Amino acid sequence: MKFFIDSADLKELRDLADTGLVDGVTTNPSLIAKSGRNMLDVIKEICAVVTGPVSAEVTATDHATMLAEGRKLAKLAPNVAVKVPLTPDGLKTCKALSNEGTKVNVTLCFSAAQAILAAKAGAAFISPFVGRLDDVGTDGMALIADICRIYAAYPAIKTEVLVASVRHPIHVVEAAKLGAHVATLPPNVLRQMYNHPLTDKGLAAFLADWQKTGQSILG
Numbered sequence: 001m002k003f004f005i006d007s008a009d010l011k012e013l014r015d016l017a018d019t020g021l022v023d024g025v026t027t028n029p030s031l032i033a034k035s036g037r038n039m040l041d042v043i044k045e046i047c048a049v050v051t052g053p054v055s056a057e058v059t060a061t062d063h064a065t066m067l068a069e070g071r072k073l074a075k076l077a078p079n080v081a082v083k084v085p086l087t088p089d090g091l092k093t094c095k096a097l098s099n100e101g102t103k104v105n106v107t108l109c110f111s112a113a114q115a116i117l118a119a120k121a122g123a124a125f126i127s128p129f130v131g132r133l134d135d136v137g138t139d140g141m142a143l144i145a146d147i148c149r150i151y152a153a154y155p156a157i158k159t160e161v162l163v164a165s166v167r168h169p170i171h172v173v174e175a176a177k178l179g180a181h182v183a184t185l186p187p188n189v190l191r192q193m194y195n196h197p198l199t200d201k202g203l204a205a206f207l208a209d210w211q212k213t214g215q216s217i218l219g
């Protein structure tokens with residue numbers, strides 16, 4: 001499973017990229033707004049921090065303007081993936097950009113029917129939002145299961161399932177069990193994944209016993 005980081009905070013992204021576990025980044029207009037910075041500058045800088053795909057979202061809602069925005073974003077760096085919303089104009093833009101060789105991430109997916117359309121439009125990634133579905137009392141992970149099953153039934157579909165709106169490590173584990181290709185993690189969720197109290201307790205005991213030996217591996 002690939003890990004993308006869901007953030008436009010350069011400090012966080014540099015810090016997490018240092019772990020060697022980060023395969024890409026996703027942003028959206030809300031994350032760009034939170035960064036307080038110019039979108040084009042931020043995307044360019046993020047693209048230099050990771051070698052994998054960096055999703056940059058269009059903000060227009062009509063096809064012609066989305067296409068122009070997508071082409072401009074794609075020129076920022078070779079690893080930009082243009083993000084478009086799952087609307088008729090968004091999917092038309094997805095098809096056009098994909099035909100030009102640009103990777104497209106179709107976002108705001110909340111149903112399997114929408115995911116089928118995105119695959120037909122040539123999306124490189126489909127982003128189903130698990131957390132926001134859970135928030136309204138619908139099982140977000142059931143949607144991931146449906147999409148993984150449908151895509152697996154058609155080997156010609158190359159669209160990767162990118163689990164978005166992840167809120168906690170259990171979302172990541174459940175998505176991995178279903179074979180989802182990618183999860184985009186808020187920085188705190190990646191950090192939480194390291195944690196287990198038995199790891200801390202076990203390490204403290206090993207170190208206490210080691211200290212008693214008076215040895216040092218490096219001499």
Ligand code: E4P
Pocket residue numbers: 006026027028107127129131132164165166184
């Ligand atoms: C990423 O591509 C999505 O925009 C993001 O995961 C949405 O997460 P949220 O529901 O926590 O805003």
